Amino acid sequence: MTASIDIRDAFKTFGHGPQAIHALEHAKLAIRPNEFVTFVGASGCGKSTLLRMICGLESLSRGSIAVNGQPIAGPGVDRAMVFQHYSLYPWLTVTQNIKFCRQLKAHTRDRTSADVEKAAGRADALIRLMGLSHVADAYPSQLSGGMQQRVAIARALMSRPPILLMDEPFGALDAQTREVMHDLIRHVHRMEGSTIVFVTHDVEEAIYLGQRIVLMAPRPGRIDTLYDVPLPAERHQDMKLTPEFLALKREILERIRETSGMKTDLEQLARLNADVGADAALTTD
Amino acid sequence: MSASKRAGAGGSPLWQIRSAIDPRQYWLLALFGLVAPLVAWLVASHLDGTDKVFLPGPADVLARIWSWATDDDLAADVAISTWRVVAGWALSAAIALPLGLFIGSYRAVQALLEPLTDFIRYMPAVAFIPLVMLWVGIEEGSKVAIIFIGTFFQMVLMVAEDVRRVPLAQIEAAQTMGATRSEILEKVIVPSAKPALLDTLRVTMGWAWTYLVVAELVASNSGLGYAVLKAQRFLQTDKIFAGILLIGLIGLLIDQGFRLVHRKAFPYLAGRHR
Ligand SMILES: Nc1ncnc2c1ncn2[C@@H]1O[C@H](COP(=O)(O)OP(=O)(O)OP(=O)(O)O)[C@@H](O)[C@H]1O
Ligand SMILES: [Mg+2]
Numbered sequence: 001m002t003a004s005i006d007i008r009d010a011f012k013t014f015g016h017g018p019q020a021i022h023a024l025e026h027a028k029l030a031i032r033p034n035e036f037v038t039f040v041g042a043s044g045c046g047k048s049t050l051l052r053m054i055c056g057l058e059s060l061s062r063g064s065i066a067v068n069g070q071p072i073a074g075p076g077v078d079r080a081m082v083f084q085h086y087s088l089y090p091w092l093t094v095t096q097n098i099k100f101c102r103q104l105k106a107h108t109r110d111r112t113s114a115d116v117e118k119a120a121g122r123a124d125a126l127i128r129l130m131g132l133s134h135v136a137d138a139y140p141s142q143l144s145g146g147m148q149q150r151v152a153i154a155r156a157l158m159s160r161p162p163i164l165l166m167d168e169p170f171g172a173l174d175a176q177t178r179e180v181m182h183d184l185i186r187h188v189h190r191m192e193g194s195t196i197v198f199v200t201h202d203v204e205e206a207i208y209l210g211q212r213i214v215l216m217a218p219r220p221g222r223i224d225t226l227y228d229v230p231l232p233a234e235r236h237q238d239m240k241l242t243p244e245f246l247a248l249k250r251e252i253l254e255r256i257r258e259t260s261g262m263k264t265d266l267e268q269l270a271r272l273n274a275d276v277g278a279d280a281a282l283t284t285d
Numbered sequence: 286m287s288a289s290k291r292a293g294a295g296g297s298p299l300w301q302i303r304s305a306i307d308p309r310q311y312w313l314l315a316l317f318g319l320v321a322p323l324v325a326w327l328v329a330s331h332l333d334g335t336d337k338v339f340l341p342g343p344a345d346v347l348a349r350i351w352s353w354a355t356d357d358d359l360a361a362d363v364a365i366s367t368w369r370v371v372a373g374w375a376l377s378a379a380i381a382l383p384l385g386l387f388i389g390s391y392r393a394v395q396a397l398l399e400p401l402t403d404f405i406r407y408m409p410a411v412a413f414i415p416l417v418m419l420w421v422g423i424e425e426g427s428k429v430a431i432i433f434i435g436t437f438f439q440m441v442l443m444v445a446e447d448v449r450r451v452p453l454a455q456i457e458a459a460q461t462m463g464a465t466r467s468e469i470l471e472k473v474i475v476p477s478a479k480p481a482l483l484d485t486l487r488v489t490m491g492w493a494w495t496y497l498v499v500a501e502l503v504a505s506n507s508g509l510g511y512a513v514l515k516a517q518r519f520l521q522t523d524k525i526f527a528g529i530l531l532i533g534l535i536g537l538l539i540d541q542g543f544r545l546v547h548r549k550a551f552p553y554l555a556g557r558h559r
Contacts (some may be wrong), residue, residue: 057457077463087454091476091553103472107464139553159462 002193003068003078003162005031005054011062012049012221022220023049027063029214029223031197032163036189036212039199041251042260046221047199048167053079054197055165067163074084077106080161082152082169088140098154107159119158126154130184146177153185157192164188166198170205182208186218186235196272203252207245208235215252217259224259227252337470341523346530349523353512359531366497366508367535369425372431373500374493377440378486385444390474399445406438411499423504431503435496447481448474480551487543494536 024046031037039047052058054065056075064071069077088097101107102119119188127136130150141147149169156164166185170178186209189196200206206213210229217224230244240246298304323343329335330342335347353359387394388402403518445540451474459473501510509528517526547554 057460075457075460075463079461081458081461083454085454086452087458089455089473089477090552091479100472101462104459104462104464104468106465130380141555155458156461204464220308260347 001160001162002033002195003032005029005163005195005197006066007031007050007054007063008066008067009063010050010053010060010065012046012053012058013061014169024053024221027223029226031195034189034193034194034195036186036209036211037198037214038212039197039204039214039216040203040206040256041216041224042218042256043201045216045218045259047216049221050216051081051165051167051197051199054163055079057081077101077159078161079163079165080156080159082086082149082156082164082166084168084171085145088148088151088155090140093137093139094121094132094143094151095127097140097151098126098158101159101256102153120195122160125160126157129188130154144177146181147172149173149181150184153188157188157194160192162194164192164194164196166196168200169198171201178205183237191258196213203249203256204240207231207248208237208240215255215259219261225255305398316374338495338520338522344528345523349521349527350531351535353524353527362507362509362512363531363535366501366510366532369428369500370432370490370493370497371506373429373496374436374490376429377437377489377493379441381437381444382482385441386448386470386474388441388445389448390470395445396461399448400440402438402441406442410435410496411502414499418503427503428505428508430498431500432493432496435499436489436493437490440485443489445487447478447485450481451477480547480554483543483547483550487540490539490543491536494532494539497532 007027007029007266010024010027012022014021014023026183027050029048039086041047049058053060054072056079058073066072067076072079080243089100090224092100099119126135130153132150132154135143135147140151153169170181182205185196185198188194198209199207200209207229211233213227213229214220214223215225227248229248231239231242293423298306326340328345330337330340330345341349350359353362359439367444384398386400387397410431414431417427417430417434421430455473455477456469459469464472497508498510498513501508502514505514509532513525516528517520
């Protein structure tokens with residue numbers, strides 16, 4: 001199952017008057033069915049805001065977002081979200097967390113016994129796919145951060161969502177665990193055929209995972225540049241050292257630096273150093 | 286000072302912030318904490334010149350509890366007092382739990398009710414006694430009403446806070462899975478807040494006991510609080526001690542009961558229980 005996403009001139013302003021924060025302006029983007037798009041950009045450029053707007057958790061100040069041509073209004077079962085953390089239910093076991101959506105009316109309308117069986121089969125398959133078999137009856141608090149994120153991903157996939165939204169899902173994980181999770185999520189993308197929108201701080205992660213990279217810039221938050229990733233559909237970790245990969249990484253990092261205002265920070269630092277030098281000169285006098 | 290000894294670490298595990306200690310050490314310290322004041326009391330009451338009316342000894346108080354139990358129907362006093370406290374507290378809980386749930390879940394309800402509750406909770410429960418007598422009368426209901434007034438407003442605010450502490454990500458995750466508002470309340474907010482709610486019930490039960498003496502000020506002729514008040518009139522210091530100790534003991538037992546239920550009902554919090 002898959003779906004297209006159309007972001008049509010979306011705006012988001014928090015607050016009113018002089019204190020208003022322009023989190024997003026003139027965002028336009030068409031995401032194709034089964035595309036894997038990654039969003040990068042400096043902190044505060046509105047990545048999370050845009051993702052939450054696609055999810056329906058945040059309203060738009062202007063413009064619209066359409067899924068398969070239908071404008072969205074609020075969250076829906078066609079769009080699943082994986083949060084950075086604290087979203088699992090600590091009172092439920094791993095299996096119960098993954099099956100949580102089965103308790104909701106939205107997923108159990110015309111429920112036949114065949115459906116129930118199919119759902120049980122899917123939960124088992126996801127538990128195996130995510131390597132959670134040995135902790136299926138454990139509580140989230142007994143799992144490492146990486147394992148908890150596997151559960152969160154499995155829970156999001158349970159209802160076969162055409163669209164999977166992820167906001168820095170691996171931000172708190174160590175480098176080795178992240179690499180494992182990257183290959184896992186690419187595998188999911190191929191198997192499930194879902195459209196994936198993935199927000200990250202990590203440019204390498206963005207290139208390795210994405211078919212297309214959306215670079216956002218802050219103040220006001222906006223979409224700055226789109227990059228097509230010149231890598232084959234099938235990927236492996238060695239590709240991170242190829243010249244194309246490194247060239248794109250350099251280009252994107254450079255652009256993030258340009259748009260984030262880090263340049264001025266460096267100037268500040270230089271000025272500060274100069275002042276320290278002057279002070280030192282004074283005291284040695 | 287050795288180089289390995291940093292602030293907040295090193296040294297005996299007893300003095301490391303939040304570090305676990307040996308269970309035997311824990312129980313020894315707890316026992317010492319309970320026995321030491323008893324010994325201090327024993328010594329102070331046996332010093333020369335200590336008047337029994339001023340400070341009765343532990344033996345006097347025990348004897349008094351014994352005679353209270355055999356001649357004065359202590360069991361009835363305990364029963365009626367426990368009934369009053371539990372009834373006032375249960376009435377509070379029955380209203381505070383749903384109300385707090387709505388205050389904590391809906392900003393509009395919060396705006397409507399929280400400032401008012403905040404205002405009322407600063408009013409002293411004792412000062413309501415004349416009003417309670419006027420409105421409720423001087424029957425059993427008035428004692429329950431005083432305990433209700435003493436606990437209810439605090440309880441509502443604590444329940445609302447427990448509900449607000451449910452992580453937003455847990456609620457939003459359910460929304461993205463298509464949960465309706467009532468499903469979010471029933472399947473996310475309530476189960477997520479349950480451990481904190483049970484703690485709130487435990488703490489407010491303690492407060493309810495502290496209002497017992499106040500409640501039994503109102504035209505009583507039974508109960509532990511009433512016994513303490515009457516003993517005060519006749520300067521029976523040993524009975525005052527006995528009453529206070531018994532109230533403390535019952536409170537402690539109920540508190541331990543709540544903790545036991547907490548451990549049994551929320552096994553997934555194993556790390557938090559000791
Ligand atoms: N609920 C809110 N109320 C007010 N301002 C908000 C709110 N949510 C986000 N903002 C502001 O909108 C801007 C964009 O925030 P957003 O979280 O989308 O950035 P981000 O790109 O995800 O940043 P990060 O990389 O640090 O996660 C920021 O200036 C932020 O302070
Ligand atoms: Mg963010």
